[in-house]
Amino acid sequence: MRTETILARLGACLERDTNALAFPIYQTATFRHRELERGDGYDYSRTSNPTRTALEEGMAALEGGARALAFASGMAAITAVLHLFRSGDHLVVTEDLYGGTYRVLTEVFRHLGLAASFVPTRDVEAVERAVRPDTRALFVETPSNPLLGVSDLRRLGRLAKKRGLMLIVDNTFLTPLRQRPLELGADLVVYSATKYLAGHNDVVAGMVVAATPQLGERLAFVQNATGGILGPQDCWLVLRGMKTLALRMERHEANARRVAAFLDVHPAVARLYFPALPDYPGKEVHDRQATGPGGVITFQLRDPLWVPRFIDRLRLVIFAESLGGTETLITYPATQTHRDVPVAERRRLGITDDLLRLSVGLEDPEDVLEDLEQALEALEEALEAVR
DSSP, X not given: OOHHXXXXXXTTTOOTTTOOSXXXXXXXXXXXXXXSSOOSSOOBTTTOOHHHXXXXXXXXXXXXXXXXXXXXXXXXXXHHHHTTSOTTOEEEEXXXXXXXXXXXXXXXXXXXXXXXXXXXXXXXXXXXXXXXXXXXXXXXXXXXXXXXXXXXXXXXXHHHHHHTOEEEEXXXXXHHHHBOGGGGTOSEEEEETTTTTTOSSSOOOXXXXXXXXXXXXXXXXXXXXXXXXXXXXXXXXXXXXXXTHHHHHHHHHHHHHHHHHHHHTXXXXXXXXXXXXXXXXXXXXXXXXXXXXXXXXXXXXXXXXXXXXXXXXXXXXXXXXXXXXXXXXXXXXXXXXXTTSOHHHHHHHTOOTTEEEEEOOSSOHHHHHHHHHHHHHHHHHHHXXXX
């Protein structure tokens, strides 16, 4: 089946006892054993649960992977992936990635002996230079969060294969609808399913999809041993949300294009980051490996002192720390998503005090534009005063 069909039918017609169209929530911790020596089936919900199985099997089919696993959050998913490595191993990691991934690598796994080098993965030669004899994997986020940097997954996949490395791709911003990392050479794909996959800002979840059954088995062992599972009610919410992903992504992107065109020419905006811009760095690579820009726009105001005034004047756009939901959200990376990245490092990367990340929602775009315009009026007045 095609991708949109898989999405629309997630979990449908799988329940055999009652023929319920919507897959039920199996809100149970344990399952009755029919005999002492039992075969395949359900045992305990940390190990597996029918509602979670429906989500995981649907996600594996959607991604084109051998196995998918659902976790309690995106960071729980990433943590499980990092548990595949041992003390003394080294990873090459996208330098301008989500601050939570930076934090878990530098503040948790570094103390356990897992080393990471943060490099601009959009530069394949820089990645190759960073590979060491003890390197075991490349961890790539593309587009990156929040600067939307684009890394060439096909070239990185070839590099990983040549050097015997695992390629792990965080595909949260684009989803399997817009970018398919396994087809470009990735071994694992990770998601904060909280974002576009679930899509309604009402559940926290994570997903990992493995390219091979063997890798899926290793991850399933880690998931069962460490217990960072997604509960059945949350699995059901993700299943329900994913059914409309294709429609939502179309609207997210259409709205984002309108908003980006407005911000791109506004005098209060110093710089705009959005993969659909004609002169965007990495656009050629992005267009080769992705079929859409996603719904996130990042932009810099001309003065960091304008940020509080701008945020305070917003009425429709919500100041909050997430993305990919139905509502348009604005985030201040310096104090929210990337507050644990040292200040000097943030500034070196371009995550400056004048940077804002906008997740464009599903509202009428005219309402979003009107709200942004009235909030920017105060900044235009300040700009005129400077002139």
